[in-house]
Amino acid sequence: MxxxxxxxxxxxxxxxxxxxxxxxxxxxxxxxxxxxxxxxxxxxxxxxxxxGIRPDILVKVQSNQITTKDPVIEAALKELKRGE
Structure with missing residues (x-):
């Protein structure tokens, strides 16, 4: 895993x-x-x-939030940039 x-x-x-x-x-x-x-x-x-398995970075998502950007992908990209 x-x-x-x-x-x-x-x-x-x-x-x-x-x-x-x-x-x-x-x-x-x-x-x-x-x-x-x-x-x-x-x-x-x-x-x-x-x-279940708990994420390290919790991102709650409502279906209406995924119209143009994905909040989970955005949070992952933010974390990647933070770790550079």
Whole structure:
């Protein structure tokens, strides 16, 4: 995961705590269920399902803010320039 990379910063909103690479399983009655195909763990071995991953730089975004510029990209660029 990127959080393990030295010097890497995650920008944006917390993840929803779901991964597991869901795979479809057809039950044969016009119903398909999606079940995880792996268990996602944090570097300390704790499962992050239902908990998510918090960004280093929190940027809350409303859908109406992304008309011409992306606030997350703008925050990431600002952080990159700050680190130069």
């Amino acid at each position: 990127m959080k393990q990379v030295s010097g890497c910063k995650i920008v944006g909103e917390p993840t929803q705590g779901s991964s597991g690479n869901p795979k479809p399983h057809d039950l044969g009655n016009r119903v398909t269920v999606y079940l995880p195909s792996w268990k996602a763990l944090l570097p300390d071995g704790i499962c992050f399902e239902g908990k």
